[in-house]
Amino acid sequence: MASVFEYAPAPESRSVVDIAPSYGLFIDGEFTDAADGKVFKTVSPSSEEVLAEVAQAGAADVDRAVKAARRAFEKWSALPGSERAKYLFRIARIIQERSRELAVLETLDNGKPIRETRDADLPLVAAHFFYYAGWADKLGHAGYGADPRPLGVAGQVIPWNFPLLMLAWKIAPALAAGNTVVLKPAETTPLSALFFADICRQAGLPKGVVNIIPGYGDAGAELVAHPDVNKVAFTGSTAVGKAIARQIAGTDKKVTLELGGKGANIVFDDAPIDQAVEGIVNGIFFNQGQVCCAGSRLLVQESIHDELLDSLKRRLSTLRLGDPLDKNTDIGAINSADQLARITALAETGEAEGAERWSPACELPSSGYWFAPTLFTNVTQAHTVARDEIFGPVLSVLTFRTPDEAVAKANNSQYGLSAGIWTEKGSRILAVANQLRAGVVWANTFNKFDPTSPFGGYKESGFGREGGRHGLEGYLDV
Amino acid sequence: MSESSATRLNVFKTYKLYVGGKFPRSESGRVYEVSDSKGKWLANAPLSSRKDARDAVVAARKAFGGWSGATAYNRGQILYRIAEMLEGRREQFVREVGEAEGLSKSKAGAVVDAAIDRWVWYAGWTDKIGQIVGGANPVAGPFFNLSTPEPTGVVTVIAPQDSSFLGLVSVIAPVIATGNTVVVIASEKSPLPALSLGEVLATSDLPGGVVNILSGKAGEMGPHLASHQDVNAIDLAGADPVLAKELEIAAADNLKRVLRPQPVDDWSADPGMSRMTAFLETKTVWHPTGSLGAGGSSY
Amino acid sequence: MPTTLTAFADVTTSDSALRRFLHGLPGVDAVGLEARAASLGTRSIKTTAKAYAIDLAISMIDLTTLEGADTPGKVRALSAKAVNPDPTDRTTPMTAAVCVYPDMVATAKAALNGADVKIASVATAFPAGRAALPVKLADTRDAVAAGADEIDMVIDRGAFLAGRYLETYELIRTIKEACVREDGSAARLKVIFETGELSTYDNIRRASWIGMLAGADFIKTSTGKVGVNATPANTLLMLEAVRDFRAQTGIQIGVKPAGGIRTTKDAIKFLVLVNETVGEDWLSNHWFRFGASSLLNDLLMQRQKLSTGRYSGPDYVTVD
Known part of the structure; x- marks a missing residue:
């Protein structure tokens, strides 16, 4: 818009975020190279600038991560809910503290405007952890029986459109319910998930409870297919959702799918x-x-x-x-x-x-x-x-x-x-x-989100709900 | 009376399907022999084809709008009416269940009583489930936000093979209680109580097409129903592990909700809510609340 | 009535016709309106854009004193400030106008001494508007005769809230006629709705249309005398009204938020609203004004900060 009132550039400072030249997979509380040494580059979509080189998970890494999550599961699920809650509250607080850094990072890696990461993504991310933190010691009141049990290891595959928010939607309820997770971020937006791994370390989260394995679709498929994964949570395309539904047929794996739409x-x-x-x-x-x-x-x-x-x-x-x-x-x-x-x-x-x-x-x-x-x-x-x-x-x-x-x-x-x-x-x-x-x-409104509000589709948009009390069901053995 | 009844040839019943509120034979013209637990011939049952299954889906879809749109109170009354009608035909079902499952009259009677009571249980659920699994969500903003459960749509059910009547009632009643419509494949070995249930449903104010009962081979019709693009969900209760996996794969074509087979030791136990919630969607509606006046902002 | 208004001629023929028209206007969703205003409030206006916006805002101020304690001395000081807002920097623009009670118009005129600062006078029994029509007319004529360039009238909120829309419309028409000077020229008429008393956004939209149909040159939010005055949301709504009115009639009407705008940050938010709702056609003091008093000094301090790089303080702007 050509106007007499031209807004001068008002760039958010990049200096609030320090991106390392390379990142490993986050498995069992440590950053580690991929077993086969593979790496990929993540670029800033607005400039095509290479932001970092990231270890690329393969089948061996998926197995390693699932084993770490399995090892961590026994202790994590046996913790009193009130203790799990405090870890999640810690994470929520650290996210709030570091929200400007994470907003800039997300904007760099994803390409979406800082106005959105600052005003929508990050506040919702923190709110989601806050919300599910409070559920961790109240699961018996959630309407799923007096003492609902976690499922075990959750394999979670998330998309690139809301990288950190989708991570929050997946990890917060999983941990609150007592599961451990292996999460694969999208190959074009791995960075905020890796920063989240650092937040888990700052929060003192026991090792192996959260494992982050950047990679491509093949790693996601390996994770979904892994025999020791008890729960599959996927957000992405309907085509991949159908492939996952076929892949887990005949197993005991519980699944939630958040897929496409044409609203x-x-x-x-x-x-x-x-x-x-x-x-x-x-x-x-x-x-x-x-x-x-x-x-x-x-x-x-x-x-x-x-x-x-x-x-x-x-x-x-x-x-x-x-x-x-x-x-x-x-x-x-x-x-x-x-x-x-x-x-x-x-x-x-x-x-x-x-x-x-x-x-x-x-x-x-x-x-x-x-x-x-x-x-x-x-x-x-x-x-x-x-x-x-x-x-x-x-x-x-x-x-x-x-x-x-x-x-x-x-x-x-x-x-x-x-x-x-x-x-x-x-x-x-x-x-x-x-x-x-x-x-x-x-x-009379649109695109409003809230951690208390169940979200999910009918028909080929997937099944299961994320958010609210409903969002716990997908992570409990009920 | 006793002399004449001793010589009187009794009237056999022709067992027919129940589809769209009518009692058709299989369009294929096929039947198969149904025997009791000792191998004695009881009757011929229709051997339904994939086209019968297709017709049943059409009927179930047609009935969905009216049934899901009926008030929960109305659905509850109709489910209770089914229990009333069953009670009146108790002796028939005791005989049929006894023959089908090789039970003594008293054991068969207990099974039929449990099935009747199951309809009563679900009759009472229709207007309560919404409050239990739905509600207002306290979102952080000036919005009223309400989640309500809604029926998934047309549900295909592979009925349990062993519990031919109580098992059947236990899988279809929760599906229709919440407003879904159903296409059920009866126990292959013992379909007669299921087919007779159709006669009860037809006289219980239940709109035609809400429940559609097919007899025949789950392995033959199942794949067509599991891949049918106008079926929204499938309950694999009576499918063996091999068939269940095959059907779950086929069901992925349009992302049907799948309820996998679970071992059931005792169909008379408290069924809980899980068979209802498996075929419910949660719809969440947002609306701004706003301030009463422009003078003061509400947030 | 301008020929372009003939399309709306029917709607003011009767109370019921006017009611039907006003109630047929699209509704306003309060949350959505406030969210849009808040969203535009997050625009970050820096460096050159900020310098432009500050000067523009200064030039749009109706520098106002509307106190029972107003004296000739106070009005003279105000007028001097309007002409020369920052004695340390002569490049500072003048304000658009001074805004005073009718009995102070002559004083202001003398003090301004021909400077290019308009004299705006409130009238029509400001701020309550609770007086008989002849009183309101006399009030208006006095101000015009004394040299007012602009009249800021108040509508009869009582009549509006009682549903007497045509009476509200006729009052504005009558006052508009009273703005005409002997030589045939006319003072520009600003119509104050007192949005805080109209309470709902639907009412504000309806009042805006009554004002525009009746010939207002400006529509103005408030008197500054009630609890809620100009807000980003009610100003956005009025900007939408003048935008829609011009699209349908070709007639452009100005907007004046008044009361409660005290900081540079606030003022710039309003300018962003103007820029992104009605665009540059309204970005001049002929079409947009701020009714304010303390705002000017904050703008001046921010202006000094931009030119010197140092933060200024209240001792470095004049208190009048």
């Missing part, structure tokens, strides 16, 4: 329009749309389509894309070249299928992975961009005429993770929310 954001003609526009923007451009519960399908009542689109386009024109470390940046970098290629290809498919493409005037930086905020109008249910998860800053706009049609279109998806409803009429909110087949329904 419908439904705007009725009596919506609070200005807030709806903000909700639409937040729904699809938060974290560059790389959010499983993104409101990637806008279903707008036909009678206000033009008016809403005008408002939306005007609003998109004010989004500030650029240096993720700049405190005024709204839209950061796409996480990887691969993801950028996928978004680009799907957007091209949208055009080829006849949808109308629009982006605000927006200069993309010359290095790094960038994609301008994009709208597709004249989209129907048959378009690929209305059905496939794009996982990028691309919004497909469809119309409806009646509440019934809105619900039918919203539910017409193999996914069922999230949905939004915008109307000032209370009974319509409740009626539509009731009909939507989605695990999280945001009415």
Whole structure:
């Protein structure tokens, strides 16, 4: 936006974080090289700068980590819940203390704006540990029997879109319930998990309770398949989720899967329009749309389509894309070249299928992975961009005429993770929310998260819930 | 009476499937022989095909909207009505269960009584489960946040092989109590009590299609139901380990919720809640609370 | 009525028509509105942008004294400060206006002595607005006759809250006519809603539309005399109103948050709201004002900090 009021660059200082040139796997309380000595590089998506070299876990390392977790399990699960709680409270406090450092680190490794890591990711990470810390000595009151037992070793595989937050969602309930964990962060965003390993050391967490093994999909598959893993928790794509479901068939492994989505954001003609526009923007451009519960399908009542689109386009024109470390940046970098290629290809498919493409005037930086905020109008249910998860800053706009049609279109998806409803009429909110087949329904708001609030999908968006009392179930033998 | 009854040829019952509230034969025209525990022929049962299974899924899907949308109170009344109807036909089921499972009349009677009581137990659960597993979540912000359990959808059940009636009731009642609809494959060896249950359900105000009962081979129909894209969940209670694994793999195609087979020593024991919660989704709805006036911010 | 307003001619023909129109405006979700305002409040305005914003903010101030204890001396001091905010730095811009009671307009006019600082006068039985119409008209005419460039009127919140929307509208129209001078020119009219008394955001949006339809040149949040005055959220909402009004009529209307804005940090947050809601067309003191008194000194201290690199102190700005 060219304006007489140009904001000068306001970069967050990189000096609050000290990234070492290389990192090992964190197994049994020690940083260690991979058994085969393999390493990979992690780059900053906004600049393609190499941030560090990281040991790459292979099958032998997975086995080593699972064995360490197994050894640690007996003592950890036998600790009084109140003692486990105190470890988790310690971790939560250290995360709060180090939150600026972790926010900058996450922004560097992931590419998302510092505004989000500072104001959303990190506060939620700390809150999640605080929340589950309090459960550790109250499991008998959680509604799963008088003395519910932990499962054992949890194998956890997390994605790159919210690296530290997904770690918190996985590790906090697992430890509170008395499990030990082996966690594999995504290969493009290993650093915050490795810093978390250091936080575990600072907190004095017994060795082997948390093991962090950066690596690729093969390491994740090894972890899921390991015979001594009792619990599999995965957040990522539906395709991999299905592969995991097949892999663990016939075993006793308990599983929770948080997978893809194609959330419908439904705007009725009596919506609070200005807030709806903000909700639409937040729904699809938060974290560059790389959010499983993104409101990637806008279903707008036909009678206000033009008016809403005008408002939306005007609003998109004010989004500030650029240096993720700049405190005024709204839209950061796409996480990887691969993801950028996928978004680009799907957007091209949208055009080829006849949808109308629009982006605000927006200069993309010359290095790094960038994609301008994009709208597709004249989209129907048959378009690929209305059905496939794009996982990028691309919004497909469809119309409806009646509440019934809105619900039918919203539910017409193999996914069922999230949905939004915008109307000032209370009974319509409740009626539509009731009909939507989605695990999280945001009415007159969008993309809100809280550790007390269960999160998870219907249908091919996965099963099990994370967060709240519900989130304990996946880590207890019930 | 006694003379004439001694010479009277009794009327055999033709056992039929229960699908969509109707009693069809298998579309395949096939039947198989069902014997009692000593090998004596009891009746022919329909040998359902994959097309029967497909039709049953269609019926279950069609019934889902109405059944899941019914009030919990209404579902509870209907489940209780099933218990009432069963009580009235107790003697029939005592005989059928006794023959099927080789039980004495008193033992079979205890099994049937337990099955009737199980319907009563789940009748009472319909309007309580929501409060037990759902509730308001105290989020850190100006939002009202409520989690409620909702039925998963169409559930396929492989009924227990040995406990042909109490086992069957114990696996289908929790599924429908919460608003799911069900396609159940009855015990292959002893399907007759299950098929007779259809006659009870049909006269209990239960909408057609909520429960669909197939007889035949789980190994034949199971894979089609496990891979069916319009089935949301599968209970493998009566599947042997080899079949259970095969079906769990097939179920991954659309990420069905899978309840793996668990050893059950005593079907009359307190069933707990786990068979209900296995087929529930948690939906969480957020809404801003906001301040009463623009004068003061609420946060 | 301007021709571009003819599309809205029907809505002011009766109380019921006006009510239907106002209640047909999109609702406001309080949490979403406040969250958006808070989010824009996290913008980090540094170095050159901050220097620009500070000067812009100074130039947008309606430097205000509205006390029962106002004296000619106080008003003269205020006027001097408006013309020459920082005696140590002559590059400091003048404020947009001084804002006084009607009986002080003449004093201010004399003190300003032709400087390019407007004289704004509150009128219409400010701040309560509880007086008969002839009194309000006389109040307004007095101020205009004494040389006021701008009139800051208050609406009758009682009438508004009682649902007498047309009466509220007619009052503004009547005062607008009273702003016309003998030579045919007119004082610009700012309409104060006293948002803290209207209480709900829906009411603030409706009041904004009444004001805009009735011919307000500015819509203004508050008198500064109640518990809650200008907030980022209610100002954002009014900015949305003037944005929507211009989109539909082509008529641009100014916005003036008043009361409670005391620091440079606060002022810059409001400028960010303007920048990102209505854009640069409103980034001048013809279209945006701050009703404030103590804000000016904080801006001046921040300005000194930027130019000298040292933090300033209250002894290095004038107390008037």
